[in-house]
Amino acid sequence: MMARKVVITGLGATTPIGGDVPTLWENALKGVSGAATLTDSWVEEYHLPVTFAARASVPATDVLSRVEAKRMDPSTQFAVVAAREAWKDSGIEEIDRNKLAVAFATGIGGVWTLLDAWDTLREKGPRRVLPMTVPMLMPNGPAAAVSLDLGAAAGAHTPVSACASGTEAMHVGMELIRAGKADVVVVGGAEAAIHPMPIAAFSSMQALSRSNDNPQGASRPYDIDRNGFVMGEGAGALVLEAEEHALARGARIYAELAGTSVTADAYHITAPDPQGLGATRALKAAMFDGLIQPEDVVHVNAHATSTPVGDKPEYSALKAALGDHLDNVWVSATKSQMGHLLGASGAVESVLTTLAIYHRLAPVTINLDNQDPDIPLKVVTGEPAKLPAEGSIVALNNSFGFGGHNAVVAIRSV
Amino acid sequence: MASTEEILAGLAEIVNAETGLDVADVQMDKSFTEDLDIDSISMMTIVVEAEDKFEVKIPDEEVKNLKTVGDAVNFIAAAQA
Numbered sequence: 001m002m003a004r005k006v007v008i009t010g011l012g013a014t015t016p017i018g019g020d021v022p023t024l025w026e027n028a029l030k031g032v033s034g035a036a037t038l039t040d041s042w043v044e045e046y047h048l049p050v051t052f053a054a055r056a057s058v059p060a061t062d063v064l065s066r067v068e069a070k071r072m073d074p075s076t077q078f079a080v081v082a083a084r085e086a087w088k089d090s091g092i093e094e095i096d097r098n099k100l101a102v103a104f105a106t107g108i109g110g111v112w113t114l115l116d117a118w119d120t121l122r123e124k125g126p127r128r129v130l131p132m133t134v135p136m137l138m139p140n141g142p143a144a145a146v147s148l149d150l151g152a153a154a155g156a157h158t159p160v161s162a163c164a165s166g167t168e169a170m171h172v173g174m175e176l177i178r179a180g181k182a183d184v185v186v187v188g189g190a191e192a193a194i195h196p197m198p199i200a201a202f203s204s205m206q207a208l209s210r211s212n213d214n215p216q217g218a219s220r221p222y223d224i225d226r227n228g229f230v231m232g233e234g235a236g237a238l239v240l241e242a243e244e245h246a247l248a249r250g251a252r253i254y255a256e257l258a259g260t261s262v263t264a265d266a267y268h269i270t271a272p273d274p275q276g277l278g279a280t281r282a283l284k285a286a287m288f289d290g291l292i293q294p295e296d297v298v299h300v301n302a303h304a305t306s307t308p309v310g311d312k313p314e315y316s317a318l319k320a321a322l323g324d325h326l327d328n329v330w331v332s333a334t335k336s337q338m339g340h341l342l343g344a345s346g347a348v349e350s351v352l353t354t355l356a357i358y359h360r361l362a363p364v365t366i367n368l369d370n371q372d373p374d375i376p377l378k379v380v381t382g383e384p385a386k387l388p389a390e391g392s393i394v395a396l397n398n399s400f401g402f403g404g405h406n407a408v409v410a411i412r413s414v
Numbered sequence: 415m416a417s418t419e420e421i422l423a424g425l426a427e428i429v430n431a432e433t434g435l436d437v438a439d440v441q442m443d444k445s446f447t448e449d450l451d452i453d454s455i456s457m458m459t460i461v462v463e464a465e466d467k468f469e470v471k472i473p474d475e476e477v478k479n480l481k482t483v484g485d486a487v488n489f490i491a492a493a494q495a
Contacts, residue, residue, distance in 0.1 A: 065434065066434065067432070067433060067434035070432070127462060127465075128462060130459060131454075131455045131458040131459055132455055132459070135455075
């Protein structure tokens, strides 16, 4: 029996370069930076070595009601904002709640809530620790809140695989629909970790760019002078739907989610396999899953975080999976614009990859002044790249996470 | 020490901040759960806020007896006395 075909029928996002999908897409084509110097008092108070980040361009508290926001960690607030947009965009009006599921990822979860509660405990004692603390800090908070908001009763899942989480959520959604456990799955990822502690922790491991005097030029994937990633925040959400369900309601279909895969490096807790072997296996598995040949692939939204050690193995993996055809593939490193949204990045980048296929246009990479000669990819810079106007085309979205997690999705035109 | 009216008004502000309910809906005869649809988590938040605002102690085991807004107002008034 053929596996059920899964299509993408709704998109939502709140990011450093746009508080909704139309704004995100417009800016991604234009090439803007969402990074800026942080004005919070804690930057100076704790002498943070990194003094900038890419904040969500529209605070979630501007979109949600005060009472709603009060009961949600910022990560969950972003998730609900993005999921509502995706749901509205899908046009689904009625659905059997037992056939609607959620797979909403996060890398860290409710870190603001956890640390605020610890501060409260130490300063004011246990009685002042808010009763909502536990549901707000739990990493399944975003998935649970989206499930509650949409009435999704077929299950609410939380893939947690660091910076691969958002893309792994796509994989989980795909499997749920293929297995017949749901007809529609709202998938996504959310992160809100621009807090002094995670900034200090990522700085300690030398992962963050310290270009404090040039925040907008700090995220520069593939550039010879790249020196670390820029912390971003926000959420992305996609409505995945069984094709027959989408066709029956006459839905607007953006693209097919053709293949997904997840592998593990089993190599090192933080360093990527230098040859990108785990990433290669993930790429090949996603292509096999979607019956995709290298020649079908026209675009890659790369993980490309702008760290000295991370960008190169991804090139090796792409070369191994696509061979000489890689020279023809347009690669976009959208973290150059919005920074690294950690557990949300794979979801937001899946939104961008879907739009790239739908509009046949690949978004731009900024700050690539001197491309690393060891990474000879065909990178989209300056203007968006036109993808082939005719015929079936495929794009890949890669995400990799600390722990050796590799997740890849393949998105095909319909 | 606050009057009953002042305690009711102060409590209504706390309920509004926590739940978004109109302060005018917070009346003495209203049940927190039946009429105002306040869940146990919100109730605990309201209790702690009220302790701060009125400088009283409301023991956890007492909270289940505060079924109506009036019960809470009267408890706070008595605790202040």
